Amino acid sequence: MDPRLSNAILKNDKVAFETLVKEDKGMLQQRSASCSNTVLHRASRIGHAKVARAIVELCPDLVSAENALGDTPLHEACRGGNADIVMLLLETKPEVVTGLNSMKESAFSIACSRGHLDVVKLMLNQSWLMDIEEDRFPSNALHESVSRKNTSIVKEILEARPKFAWKRDKDGCLPLHCACQNSNLEITRIILEYEPRSCLLLNDKGYAPLHLAAMNGEAAIILEFISRVPKSFNLFTKQGDSVFHLAVKSGDFGAFVSMENIFKNSFHLRLPDQHGNTVLHLAVSTGCYDIAEYLINEHILELNAPNYSGLTALDLLEQGADSDGKKRVLTALLIEAGGKRSNQLLTGISSAPIGEGNDNTKHHIDVKLPCVAQGNKMRKSNTLQIPSLQKLDRETSSHLQTMQVEALQNARNTIIVVAVLIATVSLSAGISPPGGVYQDGPLKGKSMVAKTTAFKVFEISNTIALCTSLSVVFILVRIIPFRRKPLMRMLKMADRVMWVAVSFMVTSYLAATWVIMPHSQGTEWIMSMLILALSGGTVGITFIVIGAILANQWQRKNKWRKSESINKELGSVTSAIEPNYRSGFYSY
Numbered sequence: 242m243d244p245r246l247s248n249a250i251l252k253n254d255k256v257a258f259e260t261l262v263k264e265d266k267g268m269l270q271q272r273s274a275s276c277s278n279t280v281l282h283r284a285s286r287i288g289h290a291k292v293a294r295a296i297v298e299l300c301p302d303l304v305s306a307e308n309a310l311g312d313t314p315l316h317e318a319c320r321g322g323n324a325d326i327v328m329l330l331l332e333t334k335p336e337v338v339t340g341l342n343s344m345k346e347s348a349f350s351i352a353c354s355r356g357h358l359d360v361v362k363l364m365l366n367q368s369w370l371m372d373i374e375e376d377r378f379p380s381n382a383l384h385e386s387v388s389r390k391n392t393s394i395v396k397e398i399l400e401a402r403p404k405f406a407w408k409r410d411k412d413g414c415l416p417l418h419c420a421c422q423n424s425n426l427e428i429t430r431i432i433l434e435y436e437p438r439s440c441l442l443l444n445d446k447g448y449a450p451l452h453l454a455a456m457n458g459e460a461a462i463i464l465e466f467i468s469r470v471p472k473s474f475n476l477f478t479k480q481g482d483s484v485f486h487l488a489v490k491s492g493d494f495g496a497f498v499s500m501e502n503i504f505k506n507s508f509h510l511r512l513p514d515q516h517g518n519t520v521l522h523l524a525v526s527t528g529c530y531d532i533a534e535y536l537i538n539e540h541i542l543e544l545n546a547p548n549y550s551g552l553t554a555l556d557l558l559e560q561g562a563d564s565d566g567k568k569r570v571l572t573a574l575l576i577e578a579g580g581k582r583s584n585q586l587l588t589g590i591s592s593a594p595i596g597e598g599n600d601n602t603k604h605h606i607d608v609k610l611p612c613v614a615q616g617n618k619m620r621k622s623n624t625l626q627i628p629s630l631q632k633l634d635r636e637t638s639s640h641l642q643t644m645q646v647e648a649l650q651n652a653r654n655t656i657i658v659v660a661v662l663i664a665t666v667s668l669s670a671g672i673s674p675p676g677g678v679y680q681d682g683p684l685k686g687k688s689m690v691a692k693t694t695a696f697k698v699f700e701i702s703n704t705i706a707l708c709t710s711l712s713v714v715f716i717l718v719r720i721i722p723f724r725r726k727p728l729m730r731m732l733k734m735a736d737r738v739m740w741v742a743v744s745f746m747v748t749s750y751l752a753a754t755w756v757i758m759p760h761s762q763g764t765e766w767i768m769s770m771l772i773l774a775l776s777g778g779t780v781g782i783t784f785i786v787i788g789a790i791l792a793n794q795w796q797r798k799n800k801w802r803k804s805e806s807i808n809k810e811l812g813s814v815t816s817a818i819e820p821n822y823r824s825g826f827y828s829y
Contacts, residue, residue, distance in 0.1 A: 243268055250280060253289035262299060269300045277309040278317075285314040285330070288323035297333050304334040311342035319348045322357030331367070338364075339373055347382070349374050353394055354385035361394050365401040380408035387419040387428055395428050399435040406436035413445030421454040426461050429454075433469045440466065440473045447479025455484045455500075458493025467503050474500070474509060481515035489523045494531045501541070511542060517549030525558040530567045533558075537571075537578050544580045555580040653717055653728070656735050660713040663742050667707035667749070675699065675753040695755040702749035709742040740784075747780045 246268050249258040262268055272279055278286075281303040284293040293314075296303060307313055315337055318326040327348075331338060338348050349370065352360040364370055374382055383405040386394040395416075398405050406416055417439050420428040429450075433440065440450050451473045454462040463484075466473050474484050482490075488497040497520075501510065513519055518526070521542050524533035533554075536542055545553050555575055559582075561568060676690035690696045713735050720731060751773055758772075 243271060246271065246280065247283070250284050250289060250292050251287065253287075253291055255291040255295050258292050259295060269296065269303070272308075279303050279306050279308070279314070281306065281314040282308055282312070282317050285318040285323065285326050286321045288318075288321050288326065290323070290325045290329065293326050294329060297329060301333055304330050305337045305340075307340075307342075310344070311340075313337050313340055313342075313348075315348045316342055316346070316351055319352040319357065319360055320355060322352070322355060322360055324357075324359045324363050327352075327360055327363060335370075338367075338370055345381075347374065347377065350382040350385055353382045353391070353398070354389060356386075356389060356391045356394060358393055358397065361397060365397065371402050375402065375404055375408070378409070379411040380405070381410055383408060383416045384410050384414070384419050387416045387425065388423060390423070390425055390428065392427050392431065396431050399431065403435050406432055406439045407442075409444075413443075415439050415442060415444070415450065417450040418444050418448070418453060421450040421459070421462055422457070424454075424457055424459050424462070426459070426465065429462050430465055433465065437470050440470050441476065443476070443479070449473060449476045449478075451476065451484055452478055452482075452487050455487040455496060456491050458488070458491040458496040460493070460496040460499040463488075463496055463499050467500070471503075483509055483512055483514070485510050485520050486514050486518075486523055489520050489529055489532055490527055492527065492529045492532075494529070494535070497532050498535065501535075513546075513548065517547070519543075519546055519548075519554075521546075521554045522548055522552075522557055525554050525571070526561065528561065530571050533571055534574060537575055537580075540578075544575065544578060545586060547583055547586070551583050553581060553583050553586070555582050650728075652732055653735075656732070656739060657714060657717050660710040660717075660739065660742065663710040663746055664707055664714065667703050667710065667746060670749065670753065671700075671703050671707065675756040690756050693756060695752045699749050699752035699756065702745040702752060706742050706746040706749060709738050709745070713738050713742065743780075744784075747777070751777060 243261070246258070246261055248254075249261060269280060273283070281293060281296045281300075284296060304314060312320075315327065315330045318330060341347055346354075349361075349364050352364065374380070383395065383398050386398065409415060410419075414422075417429065417432045417436075420432060443449050448456075451463070451466050454466070477483055478487070485497070485500060488500060510520065514523070519542055521533060521536050521544070524530070524536060537544065545555075547553050555572070558568060558572055558575065674688050674696070676688060676696065679685050679687055679689055688696060716731070717735055754773060754776070
């Protein structure tokens, strides 16, 4: 760029600038060597409105010019916070404001990130522009303001457009996630004031905003959630952790106690995580001995609750290292409060081994445990009973038969949907035949290709597909058996009819395609043949694969029938459904 021109822009000398341009109009098209900025880029960034207005009057096309980074002069004006130049550029070419630079930044997001309140207010008044910004994904305008702790801009945006609180960034985080992640109490309070329900959404990693606050040990933010949206404490992460689990893992005693004082009698505090660990388990295993001591002294939890590995809090405590002597003190405190190891809880197990004697399998073994964890259910003090093998077989058989009936009912509903779809397609093709119809004359309304063999094949196949699919719908809608065997027989019949309907529908499609395709030799004819071969081959291969799967299933059933008598002699009642259950699917 000419040094004289650059100096005129730097001094905002409009007269000198216009004199230079009159001498050589090509100066307006000059760019800087470093990042390919135009004269309008430079004037917009510095904020010299006089020169910028002169440039726009002489060459309006420079408003949409981009430099090497994809920035337009509007991006530079927003980066410099020059509201007058922003208004000038918007009035000249308003569509330029919708563009993104190479960093996927809009002019509005740049103004938000730099904290230029007057520019942000100016753009917020452009309703059409805000409609575009709201539709952007991922959105980073409000996120940038939250990340840079621009409280005033956050408030202005939410006051004008509360929907920005629901915009997600590339990680699926809402602005409230960012505020909690950055430990910003004031912005968290503002967002909760305008859109409190946004705290109930999880990001892509499965965390709610409150979870991030708990992980950072932000007691003040946690108290803000308690006062404004207490139901947010009902949320769990995708990994199954509650807010209490995350607070313990953070190791912040104040954050945990701030929640515990509110929810001391809540069942949320007693829920285990995905590994069956209570907050006491987590406290002793992560070295948060002050939290563990508090839980023990307050008698909030069952001290001897085992996790899913069967370990109590005392077991986990003794497994850790004791570098500063705190573990030894906590161990003594836990034992004094009634804490026990897992091997001490199994003293009620009968010493008689299973399998000795003639009728051991008919007896139950009582194991006295203070609590029993099953799945993610809450533990309750009770007696765990190990039933006999016959009872286990009966329970397994009942469960698998229930799964069978449910799968058959789902298959019935699916067949109905597919049959209706085939009927709809066949009906549409029948009343709008391929090749078109005569528009006038004695054959008005008649098919123009009715005499061709392909059209006749189409009509026959399409009619059969329509009638067979409708018959399947009539049968399945009218007859609803609730017993498994009648349902299997009905679905077997419907399945065979569906094969027929699908086959004839494919045939009618191929025939219709043949009718409308050019038959002359050349590239078009070769392409038509390739399309037909690809369509027919795809369906044919699908049928072959399904047939092979069913043949394998039939072979498995034959093997099962040969061994059925042996299974009955052994007393196994699960053999009736063993082949299908082990194969992972059910066929009829």
